[in-house]
Amino acid sequence: MSIADNLLAFTFAATVLTLTPGLDTALILRTATVEGKQQALRAVLGINVGCLLWGAAVAFGLGALIAVSELAFDVLKYCGAAYLCWLGLNMLMRPRTSMSSSETDARPRSNWFVRGMTGNLLNPKIGIFYVSFLPQFIPAGQSPVIWTFGLVGIHLVIGLIWSSILIGATQPLAGVLRREKVVTWMDRTTGMIFVMFAARLALSKR
Numbered sequence: 001m002s003i004a005d006n007l008l009a010f011t012f013a014a015t016v017l018t019l020t021p022g023l024d025t026a027l028i029l030r031t032a033t034v035e036g037k038q039q040a041l042r043a044v045l046g047i048n049v050g051c052l053l054w055g056a057a058v059a060f061g062l063g064a065l066i067a068v069s070e071l072a073f074d075v076l077k078y079c080g081a082a083y084l085c086w087l088g089l090n091m092l093m094r095p096r097t098s099m100s101s102s103e104t105d106a107r108p109r110s111n112w113f114v115r116g117m118t119g120n121l122l123n124p125k126i127g128i129f130y131v132s133f134l135p136q137f138i139p140a141g142q143s144p145v146i147w148t149f150g151l152v153g154i155h156l157v158i159g160l161i162w163s164s165i166l167i168g169a170t171q172p173l174a175g176v177l178r179r180e181k182v183v184t185w186m187d188r189t190t191g192m193i194f195v196m197f198a199a200r201l202a203l204s205k206r
Contacts, residue, residue, distance in 0.1 A: 010137040030190040032170040044163040046113035050120025055152030058130040080122030084198035091191025
């Protein structure tokens with residue numbers, strides 16, 4: 001395959017994977033609905049920084065360690081599952097009933113950025129995905145480091161576009177989506193999804 005063919009093939013594959021609903025989609029939709037556009041954008045930025053850090057780890061060899069070491073994989077896997085379970089149980093046990101501007105302002109501005117980034121960093125599946133997926137699209141004789149960062153960059157751009165669409169889709173319905181019962185339902189539904197993903201991650205194998 002030529003370089004152009006490699007880029008087109010990766011772009012298509014990364015787009016399909018990005019559009020597949022998952023934990024990041026649930027996090028973005030819930031945050032945009034309950035807490036607004038700005039907090040959702042912080043969550044998106046955190047998610048993308050997590051992906052970028054995983055890309056850097058893979059480019060410089062750390063991701064390969066996660067792929068071959070059972071212990072390293074299990075430690076990261078269980079830490080990630082515990083973190084997702086903690087987030088999910090908080091939403092299930094203490095769902096919000098409203099989101100006033102004063103409540104939003106009182107929260108740390110980096111809160112959802114940190115949660116988005118931490119959720120990705122504690123998911124070893126992302127590291128293994130990059131380790132196993134990215135090399136297939138690096139042409140022979142090309143720099144693995146440069147190409148890894150380039151492909152991760154394409155993945156991030158696709159993710160940003162899709163995340164912006166998700167956030168934008170919630171804005172026309174913001175008034176309805178921020179009603180007390182809807183806010184509580186969104187928190188509990190997202191919390192349940194997080195707990196399910198935590199269980200799935202804890203029981204997953206490489």
